[in-house]
Amino acid sequence: MITTDFAPGSPCWLDLGAPDVPAAAAFYGAVLGWEYAPMGEGMEGGVFRKDGKTVAGLGRLTEEGARSAWMIYYSVPDAEATTRAVEDRGGTVRRAPTEPGEWGRIAQYSDPLGGQFAVWQPGAHRGVELTDEPGSLCWTELYTTDATAAKEFYGGVLGWRFGDMELPGGSGTYTLITPAGLPDERTQGGLMTLAEADLALAHGRPYWHPVLAVADCDETVARVTASGGNIQMGPQDMPGVGRLAVCLDPSNADFVVLAPATA
Secondary structure (H helix, E strand, O other), X not given: OOOOOOOOOOXXXXXXXXXXXXXXXXXXXXXXXXXXXXOOOOXXXXXXXXXXXXXXXXXXXXXXXXXXXXXXXXEOOOHHHHHHHHHHOOOEEEEEEEOOHHHEEEEEEEOOOOOEEEEEEEOOOOOOOOEOOOOOEEEEEEEEOOHHHHHHHHHHHXXXXXXXXXXXXXXXXXXXXXXXXXXXXXXOEEEEEOOHHHOHHHOOOOEEEEEEEOOOHHHHHHHHHHOOXXXXXXXXXXXXXXXXXXXXXXXXXXXXXXXXXXX
């Protein structure tokens, strides 16, 4: 469960780097009912809103050679201290802590295996305004080449605790992620090991993606394909979780849609 109290180590923001901002805004508007609000004249970026509440950001992809992808940010009390922890544990600083206006301090990193993530030290703004509802973030997920190494790194940097569970049919182990000091019902995401061949989107490197709640998975998938996207997996039912599909937008940025199971 992801909430907007943003305890340290919790997901608090996500944004998309897209090669065509208007096209991305149109796609996610059609698929998720998001409204796009540009930041201002002359700026290639803005925010997505659902029912008047901010749910994500959008900007133009500017990094040469980078793929279009979602970036997930985690709340931290001190971005400088987190940066030192990343470096001490073998990670890479992609963007040193900066202050984007009144928003706070943000920084972006790569873990030692290549998975990219970001942190946000809150200022006047603390993050998204809606979670766990249709059209908003409800889970985060890392596909990695070494779950043990990933747990050691992220546990040291963000203070997460982990719990392993076996996937149905003996298809592997899935690790649940919970911020330090929070109960199991605040589990916010998961990670699992995949072979490099199964990580073709990122050329064999690990990557994070967001899981977005929807009211009806099949209807959402139909909107994805009708709007120029593709489906990597599903829709399929996951016992105790819900019905989900792994999707690609027209620029091949990946995300998951999930209609959570009802009690």
